[in-house]
Amino acid sequence: MSKLRFKYGCDACVKYVSHLDFVRMMTRSIRRAGLPLSYSQGFNPHPVMTVAVPLSVGMSSEGELMDISFDEEFEDLDALKEQMNAALPQGFYVIEIKDPAKSHLDGLKYIDKGEYRVCAVCKNAAAGFEADFLAMDRIMMEKKTKSGIKDTDIRPMIDQLSVLEQNGNQITFFMRLAAGAVNLKPQLVVDALSRYAEGFCGEYLSSHRIALLSGEKNCF
Amino acid sequence: MRISEKLDQILMKVQKPTRYMGGEVNSIVKDPSSVEIRFAFCFPDVYEIGMSHLGIKILYHLLNSLDYVSCERVFTPWPDMQEQMKLHGIPLFSLETKGKVSDFDFVGFTLQYEMCYTNILNMLDLAGIPLYSRDRGEGCPFVCAGGPCAYNCEPIADFLDFVMMGEGEEIICEVMEEYCRWKKSGAGRIDFLKRIAQIEGIYVPSFYDVSYHKDGTIAAVAPNQKEAKPVVRKRIISDLDHVFYPDKIVVPFGEVVFDRIMLEVFRGCIRGCRFCQAGYIYRPVREKSPDTLMQSAKCLIQNTGYEEISLSSLSTSDYTRLPELAERLTAETEKAKVSLSLPSLRIDNFSIGLMQQVQKVRKSGLTFAPEAGSQRLRDVINKGITEEDVTRSAELAFRGGWNHIKLYFMIGLPTETDKDVTAIADLARAVIRTYDNIPKSERAKNVNVTVSVSSFVPKAFTPFQWEKQDTPEELVRKQKLLQGAITDKRISLKWHESSVSNLEGVFSRGDRRLSAVLAAAYQKGCLFDSWDEYFQPALWEEAFAECGIDPAFYNRRKRSLEEILPWEHIDVGVSNEFFRRECQKAYEGKTTANCRAACAGCGANCFGGGVCYE
Ligand code: SF4
Numbered sequence: 011m012s013k014l015r016f017k018y019g020c021d022a023c024v025k026y027v028s029h030l031d032f033v034r035m036m037t038r039s040i041r042r043a044g045l046p047l048s049y050s051q052g053f054n055p056h057p058v059m060t061v062a063v064p065l066s067v068g069m070s071s072e073g074e075l076m077d078i079s080f081d082e083e084f085e086d087l088d089a090l091k092e093q094m095n096a097a098l099p100q101g102f103y104v105i106e107i108k109d110p111a112k113s114h115l116d117g118l119k120y121i122d123k124g125e126y127r128v129c130a131v132c133k134n135a136a137a138g139f140e141a142d143f144l145a146m147d148r149i150m151m152e153k154k155t156k157s158g159i160k161d162t163d164i165r166p167m168i169d170q171l172s173v174l175e176q177n178g179n180q181i182t183f184f185m186r187l188a189a190g191a192v193n194l195k196p197q198l199v200v201d202a203l204s205r206y207a208e209g210f211c212g213e214y215l216s217s218h219r220i221a222l223l224s225g226e227k228n229c230f
Numbered sequence: 231m232r233i234s235e236k237l238d239q240i241l242m243k244v245q246k247p248t249r250y251m252g253g254e255v256n257s258i259v260k261d262p263s264s265v266e267i268r269f270a271f272c273f274p275d276v277y278e279i280g281m282s283h284l285g286i287k288i289l290y291h292l293l294n295s296l297d298y299v300s301c302e303r304v305f306t307p308w309p310d311m312q313e314q315m316k317l318h319g320i321p322l323f324s325l326e327t328k329g330k331v332s333d334f335d336f337v338g339f340t341l342q343y344e345m346c347y348t349n350i351l352n353m354l355d356l357a358g359i360p361l362y363s364r365d366r367g368e369g370c371p372f373v374c375a376g377g378p379c380a381y382n383c384e385p386i387a388d389f390l391d392f393v394m395m396g397e398g399e400e401i402i403c404e405v406m407e408e409y410c411r412w413k414k415s416g417a418g419r420i421d422f423l424k425r426i427a428q429i430e431g432i433y434v435p436s437f438y439d440v441s442y443h444k445d446g447t448i449a450a451v452a453p454n455q456k457e458a459k460p461v462v463r464k465r466i467i468s469d470l471d472h473v474f475y476p477d478k479i480v481v482p483f484g485e486v487v488f489d490r491i492m493l494e495v496f497r498g499c500i501r502g503c504r505f506c507q508a509g510y511i512y513r514p515v516r517e518k519s520p521d522t523l524m525q526s527a528k529c530l531i532q533n534t535g536y537e538e539i540s541l542s543s544l545s546t547s548d549y550t551r552l553p554e555l556a557e558r559l560t561a562e563t564e565k566a567k568v569s570l571s572l573p574s575l576r577i578d579n580f581s582i583g584l585m586q587q588v589q590k591v592r593k594s595g596l597t598f599a600p601e602a603g604s605q606r607l608r609d610v611i612n613k614g615i616t617e618e619d620v621t622r623s624a625e626l627a628f629r630g631g632w633n634h635i636k637l638y639f640m641i642g643l644p645t646e647t648d649k650d651v652t653a654i655a656d657l658a659r660a661v662i663r664t665y666d667n668i669p670k671s672e673r674a675k676n677v678n679v680t681v682s683v684s685s686f687v688p689k690a691f692t693p694f695q696w697e698k699q700d701t702p703e704e705l706v707r708k709q710k711l712l713q714g715a716i717t718d719k720r721i722s723l724k725w726h727e728s729s730v731s732n733l734e735g736v737f738s739r740g741d742r743r744l745s746a747v748l749a750a751a752y753q754k755g756c757l758f759d760s761w762d763e764y765f766q767p768a769l770w771e772e773a774f775a776e777c778g779i780d781p782a783f784y785n786r787r788k789r790s791l792e793e794i795l796p797w798e799h800i801d802v803g804v805s806n807e808f809f810r811r812e813c814q815k816a817y818e819g820k821t822t823a824n825c826r827a828a829c830a831g832c833g834a835n836c837f838g839g840g841v842c843y844e
Contacts (some may be wrong), residue, residue: 022238024483026247031483038255038481038535041567049567068242097535099255099483 011048012083014090017105017230019072020065021023022216024101029064032079035099040078045090048079062118062222063189069192073221075123075230077110077118091125106230118229123169123223124189129215132181134210140171143207151202155195164202168192181212191216233320240314241740248483249277250311252325255481256533258291260300262333266410269293269301270334270371273619273758274341274349277305281480282488284542285340289398291476299406300797302326302334303480306349307356308765309757315356322356330358335409337371341379344737345730345760347386352753354389361749362390364435368419376402381464381511382690382797385737387435388745392423394433395800396464397497399472399473427457431465434458438799440742446783448741448794460568463801464511468839470497470518471690474527474743478533482772487820490538491530492573493523495555499544500825502832503601504816507689511802513832514840515548515825520555531566535760539563540571547576548826556584565590577623582630595680596627599638602646603653609819610645612812617660624661625668633674635661641708642647642686642700644816651708654681655715662720680717683709683722685731688785689738690797691804693812696789699735702728729767730759735785737751741796744784746777 020027027035034048037057040047049055058079065071084090093145094104096164143149146165153162167188174182200214221228241247251258262268271290273280280286286303302324307315315321322331331337337359339350344712348469351361354373360366363373375383376394383393393739394401403428426432437458441449453460467473475494478683482489498515499508527539531797539559548553563570572589575581577596600615602608608615624635639654658681665677685705688697700708705728716723751773758764789795791810798806808831822830825841835842 023253026241026251027483029247031248031485034485035255035481035483037537040536042255043536046530056678067247100253205631 011079011081013077013079013110013160014084014087015108015110015118015230016076016078016094017108018074018076019103019105020070020074021101021103022070022218024099025068025070025216028067029061032065033059033061035102036076036078039094039099039102040223045093046081048081060118062121063124063193065219066195069217069219071219072105072212073219073230075121075222084101089167108230113230115224120224121187121188121190121222122188122192122225125220125223126183126185126187126196126217127174127220128183128185128200130181130183130200131179131211131215132200132210132212133174134209134211135173135176135191136182139203139207139210143203144168144171146206149202149206150206151198153198164194165196167192168199171199182213186223232328233323235332236318236320237328238273240311240318243314244311246277246484249305249308250325251483252328254483255535256478257326257480258294258301258304260294262300262327266298266337266413267300268329268334269299269336269338269406270304270331271301272304272331272339272350272353274306274338274339274353275758276308277482278484278486279304280585281482281486283340283342283537284492284494285398287479288475289340289402291479292399292405292474293402295474296403296406296789298410300326301667302329304331304353306353306758311354312352318467321358322353332359332371332430334371337373339373339375339377340378341375341383341386343760344379344385344734347737347748348752348756348759350386350389350747352757361387364388366391366419368371369531370419372419377673378448379738380505381800381802382739383433383435384742384796385740385744385748387742389748392426392437393433393435395462396463396802397467398465399467400431401431401465405432423754424455424457427455427459428724430463432461433462435742440796447789448796448798450794451796451799461799461801464803466514466516466803466837467497468516468837468838470494470503470516471522476521477526477529479530481534481536488540489536490540491527491534491536493527494518494540495523495531495541495546495549498840500548501545502612502812502822502824502830503613503646504693504812505601505640505686505689506608507692510691510804510832512544513804513834514748514837514842516840517550517695520551520558523555524558524562527562531562531568536568538569538571540573546572546575547578548824551560553580558621560584560588577627579626582626586630593633595636595640596632597636598623600652600657601638601640602643603639603655603657604650606819607643609644609655609821610816611643612816612821614824615822616782617657620657621660621664624664628665628668628673628677631674633665633676634678634680636680637661638683639683639684640679640686641712642705644686644688644694644697646708648708648711652710652715654683655717655721656714658716658721659718662718677720679721679781680724681712681721682726683712684726685728687731687735687738690795691802691809693816694796695739695809696791696793696813698788699710699732699785701786703721727762727765730762730765732785733759733767733770733781736781738786739796740784743777743779747773747779750776755838802832803832803836808832 011086047059060077148163149165170186196217197214372391423434427434437455442451496517498512601613688694754769
């Protein structure tokens with residue numbers, strides 16, 4: 011058995027595919043590619059694969075990670091990548107495949123941050139609004155948690171936030187946010203900006219995940 | 231703004247956006263400017279239902295295999311999506327190119343059940359296509375239909391330009407070819423209909439006039455164009471080993487109802503259960519060879535990545551080469567790590583062994599369909615099963631480790647008495663007794679028998695096409711009677727809604743005067759009638775009243791055997807003479823042998839193939 015780490019992306023045209031649907035799609039694509047996917051033992055065997063941090067519905071990405079186990083070893087990982095890309099539906103693509111041993115990180119569970127490009131429509135945006143926002147001690151928002159919606163301070167979950175570009179009434183942010191066990195969605199940050207940042211009033215449009223990190227390191 | 235751009239603004243606001251996304255593996259996108267014909271294949275229900283249907287998969291890939299045709303899929307948008315579409319001015323669109331349905335050359339509906347009729351009107355409406363065929367001018371798409379309900383499509387006759395009767399693989403290609411010729415000729419819309427009316431199996435409703443007697447029954451159905459055939463005979467494919475079968479099928483992103491490969495083993499059914507329309511309209515039985523089936527199975531497994539394959543036919547046990555097919559398929563599926571599911575198998579030593587082999591996982595429920603509780607009534611409906619057959623099968627199942635058995639029945643059957651109804655409980659008890667009599671060490675723990683009861687709806691093209699249907703009140707009474715007769719806690723009763731079947735009974739044997747009722751009901755907001763949460767019986771009642779039509783005329787009236795039926799000018803190959811004979815035999819409680827035991831002379835040998843010539 012060999013475990014391989016896949017870096018992959020998905021375009022905006024398939025951003026409505028949910029995490030569960032994605033896993034099923036991936037399984038079937040691997041089977042179509044004729045690759046010897048490993049299955050768990052037991053009554054209801056399921057494929058052995060782990061998605062690092064499930065992507066929310068509505069998000070595109072170029073930096074997703076997952077580990078997939080196969081019953082065989084592979085010599086030529088580039089060829090494997092080509093085989094996978096031929097089998098995937100349009101909009102999904104594998105960027106690179108690695109032996110996890112050669113990765114910066116041995117476990118996907120150590121991922122704690124994600125980087126995003128986030129678009130919003132803004133009615134107005136005064137210069138420097140994001141700096142004032144980041145200077146706040148606490149940023150309280152109602153946040154969905156496992157035990158229901160709770161008032162949560164999201165300030166510690168925001169690592170970086172900057173304006174990349176402003177074009178007419180459309181604004182693009184760069185955000186580096188908590189991802190994984192503690193997870194912050196870009197939309198909530200835009201909502202928080204609208205609520206707290208003086209001189210900003212906008213509406214979330216879409217986001218694109220650029221990378222997943224562990225600490226400061228890109229984990230792939 | 232293009233439809234695809236507008237969609238981007240609304241898909242996050244609706245449930246299950248992948249319903250509207252397209253782009254699935256094996257879907258086919260052609261550039262509209264590169265083809266002669268654009269065919270919008272419409273399924274008048276939600277995506278998950280439509281994508282579970284085998285016919286759409288076959289015809290979609292067949293049409294797309296013609297290089298001059300582009301076939302795209304369209305499903306009924308769920309109400310939440312319809313709301314958003316209206317809000318943003320989005321007309322009905324196809325999944326492949328997000329093209330306006332009104333821009334297509336053909337808009338074809340598959341008619342799988344009567345309760346989808348308002349969805350057809352809804353889809354035409356969302357597309358901006360006039361509902362009535364008479365209001366469609368030059369340049370409008372041709373609206374057509376096919377599928378099992380097409381045989382009596384009279385209730386929607388006013389909305390359809392033409393109908394394809396029977397199996398579609400050949401006829402649909404003939405229509406496409408004729409369309410190209412017609413388009414080149416530059417002639418008008420009616421000319422196209424006249425051309426195709428001469429193709430066997432094509433029915434153009436507007437080419438027929440229906441006149442009525444004072445009592446509302448039909449006086450005559452007569453063609454009003456010389457091109458229209460007095461009787462339209464359905465089409466069948468004689469040789470299923472050489473007909474198109476897709477080697478790949480679309481694999482949806484979201485889960486659909488039947489999310490697996492379906493392998494069609496044969497068409498038709500040899501049995502002749504008298505209540506079952508499918509048992510007659512698909513006659514005669516024609517089988518595929520194991521070689522053909524293995525070839526399809528291998529390709530489909532490879533091209534879809536599906537983890538499950540299922541045999542799909544009306545009564546799989548009747549396949550003459552089942553042992554051979556089963557052996558080869560189990561070998562193949564084990565190799566490919568695909569699970570094999572075998573619905574509609576009769577339970578005998580062979581099938582139990584087979585199921586034990588393929589269903590290595592949990593032993594879930596097994597199903598039997600005795601359909602009626604008493605032997606008398608089973609003879610009436612020609613269900614060739616005895617109580618002993620049921621208990622013997624149950625014993626095999628219990629000894630094989632199963633402990634949950636589901637029994638399917640119908641109530642409201644012709645000649646049914648209260649004794650027949652309570653006999654259902656007796657039969658369920660007999661199954662429990664069988665379990666109790668097996669030594670503890672040789673059976674699984676905790677037996678459970680589910681009795682699932684649906685209400686009988688008389689259908690066109692069956693020996694019961696003249697019968698009246700029980701009222702919902704009568705059905706509820708019988709249901710309570712049955713509930714009272716079930717005393718064992720290990721037997722549970724499941725019941726299906728009867729007010730929907732009441733309406734289904736109206737439309738299944740309706741005539742074209744019902745088109746007005748459908749239009750009225752749709753205008754009032756009836757939609758997704760086959761979904762309990764959307765079915766609105768009160769609105770339907772209003773619609774009938776407004777149109778001055780009494781639904782009881784259609785479902786509560788016992789017709790005389792001489793009455794001209796609304797579908798009299800449609801020929802499925804089985805003669806009315808045969809249906810009359812079968813109806814008489816039903817009353818006498820006499821059974822009819824299956825096609826393989828002895829030909830009953832139903833008339834379907836007119837097609838020159840299949841079981842009739844084995
Ligand atoms: S003609 Fe005879 S064998 Fe053929 S379908 Fe009818 S009953 Fe069956």
